[in-house]
Amino acid sequence: MNSPGPEIVSLxxxxxxxxxxxxxxxxxxxxxxxxxxVSLLGPSGCGKSTALRIVSGLSAASAGAVEWPGGxxxxxxxxVFQDPTLMPWADVAANVRxxxxxxxxxxVQSRAAVLQALERVGLADFAQSYPRELSxxxxxxxxxxxxxxxxxxxxxxxxxxxxxxxxxxFKLNNDLLTLWQALRRTVIFVTHSVFExxxxxxxxxxxxxxxxxxxxxxxxxxxxxxxERFRTSADYAGYCRxxxxxxxxxxxxxx
Amino acid sequence: xxDRALRIGLPVLMLALVLVTWDLVVRAFAIPPFVxxxxxxxxxxxxxxxxxxxxSLLVTLTTTFEGFLLAAIGGIGLxxxxxxxxxxxxxxxxxxxxxxxxxxxxxAPLLLIYLPQPLAVLACxxxxxxxxxxxxxxxxLASVDHNLIALFELYQATRWQLLWNLKLPSAxxxxxxxxxxxxGLSLIGAVVAEIAxxxxxxxxxxxxxxxxxxYRLNIPRMFAALLLLSLAGIAIFFALSALSHLxxxxxxxxxxxxxx
Numbered sequence: 002m003n004s005p006g007p008e009i010v011s012l013x014x015x016x017x018x019x020x021x022x023x024x025x026x027x028x029x030x031x032x033x034x035x036x037x038x039v040s041l042l043g044p045s046g047c048g049k050s051t052a053l054r055i056v057s058g059l060s061a062a063s064a065g066a067v068e069w070p071g072g073x074x075x076x077x078x079x080x081v082f083q084d085p086t087l088m089p090w091a092d093v094a095a096n097v098r099x100x101x102x103x104x105x106x107x108x109v110q111s112r113a114a115v116l117q118a119l120e121r122v123g124l125a126d127f128a129q130s131y132p133r134e135l136s137x138x139x140x141x142x143x144x145x146x147x148x149x150x151x152x153x154x155x156x157x158x159x160x161x162x163x164x165x166x167x168x169x170x171f172k173l174n175n176d177l178l179t180l181w182q183a184l185r186r187t188v189i190f191v192t193h194s195v196f197e198x199x200x201x202x203x204x205x206x207x208x209x210x211x212x213x214x215x216x217x218x219x220x221x222x223x224x225x226x227x228x229e230r231f232r233t234s235a236d237y238a239g240y241c242r243x244x245x246x247x248x249x250x251x252x253x254x255x256x
Numbered sequence: 257x258x259d260r261a262l263r264i265g266l267p268v269l270m271l272a273l274v275l276v277t278w279d280l281v282v283r284a285f286a287i288p289p290f291v292x293x294x295x296x297x298x299x300x301x302x303x304x305x306x307x308x309x310x311x312s313l314l315v316t317l318t319t320t321f322e323g324f325l326l327a328a329i330g331g332i333g334l335x336x337x338x339x340x341x342x343x344x345x346x347x348x349x350x351x352x353x354x355x356x357x358x359x360x361x362x363x364a365p366l367l368l369i370y371l372p373q374p375l376a377v378l379a380c381x382x383x384x385x386x387x388x389x390x391x392x393x394x395x396x397l398a399s400v401d402h403n404l405i406a407l408f409e410l411y412q413a414t415r416w417q418l419l420w421n422l423k424l425p426s427a428x429x430x431x432x433x434x435x436x437x438x439x440g441l442s443l444i445g446a447v448v449a450e451i452a453x454x455x456x457x458x459x460x461x462x463x464x465x466x467x468x469x470x471y472r473l474n475i476p477r478m479f480a481a482l483l484l485l486s487l488a489g490i491a492i493f494f495a496l497s498a499l500s501h502l503x504x505x506x507x508x509x510x511x512x513x514x515x516x
Contacts, residue, residue, distance in 0.1 A: 080407065080410050084403060090426075099411070103408065
């Protein structure tokens with residue numbers, strides 16, 4: 002099931018310098034294949050979020066190029082921010098429907114799409130709830146449902162679970178993997194957690210800070226489905242040690 | 257005693273105390289009505305002059321309402337315009353501030369020279385009520401969650417969609433706070449202009465009645481008119497508070513009831 006598809010997006014020598022003179026990214030290259038689950042891992046300030054925003058088009062690269070070999074069809078993107086970023090005045094269903102509404106999608110079809118997206122994240126019973134009535138985990142599920150509503154080819158996730166408690170985070174990690182396996186979408190997942198990146202990804206791209214560059218790529222060949230047994234296995238611990246040691250080297254310190 | 261009972265009961269008790277003291281003072285010192293009328297006399301004047309005062313109240317309230325409506329349209333409209341174009345904001349904002357800081361009492365006589373009286377009164381009501389709507393709405397439109405703006409950009413929202421689906425709803429709490437202030441202020445603006453115009457003798461609003469009663473030493477009617485004016489102000493405030501609560505109760509922190 003993990004046979005790599007064609008490339009969906011390629012970043013070639015991308016650089017990003019902010020107006021303040023901060024160099025967030027330099028010679029950053031990354032190929033992501035269709036159906037892949039890739040994590041960008043690094044300390045805060047290493048430019049991983051910037052890289053994600055450049056892929057999404059929210060931010061323009063100052064140097065290099067972003068290529069979409071599949072053309073415009075492959076550029077259907079869902080973005081999940083670090084905060085749930087919900088409209089507090091709209092209920093869950095209206096929040097999830099937003100991307101469809103902005104695209105003037107057909108009313109009946111979008112209703113069905115919203116319902117399906119909510120079912121996928123287990124929030125079908127909360128369609129009429131307002132964001133303030135939801136827990137942090139449920140807000141994040143709403144945010145994921147909204148990103149899924151447009152049936153995107155590429156799901157970009159910017160440290161989505163960083164602010165959640167561990168129990169909720171583990172649960173959402175599992176649910177995200179289940180979703181990924183069911184939908185076969187490509188995911189680029191930004192995180193600063195070694196454990197989260199190993200648990201989720203097929204491939205981890207380790208980044209160094211100031212300026213942000215790729216330091217190493219580590220494949221995690223453990224088979225899916227991964228579950229709590231994997232989380233407590235010796236394999237998992239081994240991968241975590243390997244990634245953590247590499248990260249230590251990337252930071253320039255002693256392992 | 258419940259919180260709600262206290263919130264209603266205590267002010268009522270306070271009012272009763274003040275009225276009783278007022279009445280006792282007037283009786284004990286035998287103060288003549290043209291110096292200080294007793295509360296009972298104010299009430300009976302209010303009833304006796306009811307027809308006249310009611311007509312005047314309607315005139316003042318009409319001006320207030322029109323001024324408020326124009327202020328709401330103008331304030332929100334200009335704030336939206338400001339949020340769309342920095343150039344317009346830079347060109348006009350300083351003059352909006354000048355309208356705010358120049359005392360309305362000083363502008364009213366000038367307006368009365370150039371405009372017919374009803375229009376001048378309306379202009380005064382508008383000028384004082386307009387700025388809080390503009391300032392609050394501008395603040396609201398500028399404080400939209402930047403991640404939500406990024407999300408709208410990601411889904412290629414048009415300018416209009418961004419304004420209608422994101423910026424305006426997001427600015428609603430501040431906008432309503434501005435409108436709540438504007439309601440009271442447009443009444444004040446109308447009253448100030450009526451007083452300024454009063455000496456010209458053409459007005460018939462409630463403030464004109466107060467000025468007129470003052471000249472005639474009809475102090476009980478002055479009090480009755482003042483009472484009516486206060487009641488009108490309170491009614492406006494509560495009506496706008498209720499509107500704000502209705503619009504925000506489902507989602508905004510300020511209107512959501514919390515259990516402890």
